[in-house]
Amino acid sequence: EDESEEEPKLKYERLSNGVTEILQKDAASCMTVHEKFLALGTHYGKVYLLDVQGNITQKFDVSPVKINQISLDESGEHMGVCSEDGKVQVFGLYSAEEFHETFDCPIKIIAVHPQFVRSHFKQFVTGGKKLLLYERGWMNRWKPSVLHEGEGNIRNIKWRGHLIAWANNMGVKILDMISKQRITNVPRDDISLRPDMYPCSLCWKDNLTLIIGWGNSVKICSVKERHASEMRDLPNRYVEIVFQFDTEFYVSGLAPLCDQLVILSYVKEISEKTEVECCARPRLDIVQPLPESCEEISSDALTVRGFQENECRDYHLEYSEGESLFYIISPRDVVVAKERDQDDHIDWLLEKKKYEEALMAAEISQKTIKKHKILDIGLAYINHLMEKGEYDLAARKCQKILGKNTELWEFEVYKFKEIGQLKAISPYLPRRDPVLKPLIYEMVLHEFLESDYEGFATLIKEWPGDLYNNTIIVQAVVDHLKKDPQNRTLLRTLAELYTYDQRYGRALEIYLTLRHKDVFQLIHKHNLFSSIRDKIVLLMDFDSEKAVDMLLDNEDKISIDRVVEELENRPELQHVYLHKLFKRDHHKGQRYHEKQISLYAEYDRPNLLPFLRDSTHCPLEKALEICQQRNFVEETVYLLSRMGNSRSALKMIMEELQDVDKAIEFAKEQDDGELWEDLILYSIDKPPFITGLLNNIGTHVDPILLIHRIKEGMEIPNLRDSLVKILQDYNLQILLREGCKKILVADSLSLLKKMHRTQMKGVLVDEENICESCLSPILPSDASKSFSVVVFHCRHMFHRECLPVSNTVSSVQFCNICSAKHRGPGSAVLEMKK
Incomplete structure (x- = not known):
């Protein structure tokens, strides 16, 4: 089948069981659907009550000829039947209530009141040449009345609520049973079609919406209330056609499906063999009504039994409102359509x-x-x-x-x-x-091991080691390594397997051989320091920086002495280790500082001088000997100066380095007048040196000492600029001194004013204060007596009479307590008398 075929909206099945038996001997003429059961009429005048599976529950012999219509009330307790021989019967299925009448013409249609079970709604209508309404009145007698006649046979009736719709040869009418008024007439469109061969299909969607299908035309009509101002002599209701469209084929039945329509269509087509028009399979379409057309949602051709001999009037469509079940009735078949x-x-x-x-x-x-x-x-x-x-x-x-x-x-x-x-x-x-059986995982690993080493390694890395038997997989890898001993992928994977199996020593050996980056992680994670005591050189060769960091971080597990001993034959690695140890702690490796002098001299001269400066444990004589042997001038200069031989150091700078700037810098550091004198003497016959001295000596030595010694006639480069700089430096010194003097004077004055303000403040004297001499309260108990109190700025208080008489010329007195320590601010007197 075509892959793009749309999914059908309905599914179909034949109504079987008792229906199959009935239709083998008889033919279906009509059927009515109730939510509890089905009522099937046949061409031989039988009415069968069926359950929803098609099983026969009851049988009625109504007539010897065709049953034209069966009608049920909403309760399903009363049934009306009419037949081709003019018989009409209305009876209770569960009561003795019954009506019989025989007319002189075929009765095509019957409809009982939807509420027939209720006593005041005992009504039904029949359709033959006339539309008759039967009502039960006085003494349970049935009274007929003619609702309509004169427009041919009545061929369909549908009763919903208070509205009766019927179709005759001319069109469709609707009667309002409340007002007993006919409210509309919808004429049929195609009068060329015989109404007995292409009957009208009627269906109430709800109490106010009627669907009409006739020929290939479909109309949806809405019953509406007329406004009081428009009534005059008109019925209080009217009908509006809200949707109208034509179909491709002839309508045999209608049913609502939500806001869509289900249409049973009778189809004719031209036979390919005989080129004569013949009956085709009927179609069940679902359409979406539009104002003047429709949209086809789905369309199914139904293979009903005997469709080749059927006419449009032989098909009927009934439906069960509550369950969305649609029954397609034909003489030899009943098909049920359901929503999927x-x-x-x-x-x-x-x-x-x-x-x-x-x-x-x-x-x-x-x-x-x-x-x-x-x-x-x-x-x-x-x-x-x-x-x-x-x-x-x-x-x-x-x-x-x-x-x-x-x-x-x-x-x-x-x-x-x-x-x-x-x-x-x-x-x-x-x-x-x-987790699956280990055999499953092993089977997969063996598959990879045979054809894809990288994939095998990936699985070993990703899968937890407890998924499979590690011993089996290890042996398989070992077997493959016998064929390819240098395969790095297999070796790396074997190391991981050993790790899972806690055979860390073997894993470590492989990682070191491969120089694998995870070797340090493995050592840390599993504390394998005891296993690497004899593998320090291998670790250092692999990654000296990581190895040294690891060794220094774990001195308690591998001692410094052990590491130095292991690296004895690899002095370059020994230096890397000892250098980093010294950077961390200047004292931990002090016993190796003498050795480090040679190591720095050999492998890392740039760090030799910083080492000599920072180390307090290296022997200076040994260091000087090595530096002199290797002609390391800067280091020798430093060592000479550190050993107190500054003049030799300066001489070496001047003679070996020929660098006046360094010589001047050295003299500044030593701050020794004799060094400056030596520097001047050495430089006096070297004009470039004199220029350097003139530019830098001004702040440490009087430039006159140098200038007086310059020989007359000597050409000195940039002499003018050097002299200008000396004068500028001198002026700058003068300005700095004057500025400092101003700052000192300003600060002294500010502090003096602050002290004066402090001394001018009053001092609180109350009953709690005592005389520092006699230790009595400073204030007398009798305030009326005169008294004299002396208060010093240091907050010590005395009675006037308790102070000794001063022998000094000045009348200023000082606090005895403070004067005993020192005479200073605050000891002067502040006298209070009363």
């Missing part, structure tokens, strides 16, 4: 091999589907993908579909093995909750 549910939708998707969509639909509707299981759909999907050769996608789907079902997982893995696709499923095998 999710199970049907999934069936269709599976039939079209749309497994992904089917799986999604099942997951969304897993609470409502009854026929399908998500797992079964998923397994079918996996099989389908494997048949198509999409092994990776099939393996990926296993994760979601198989979930935690270990048996299914193992079954699927073996299926992948059978087709040689274990590699495809390996990334998706569960590793935790659930």
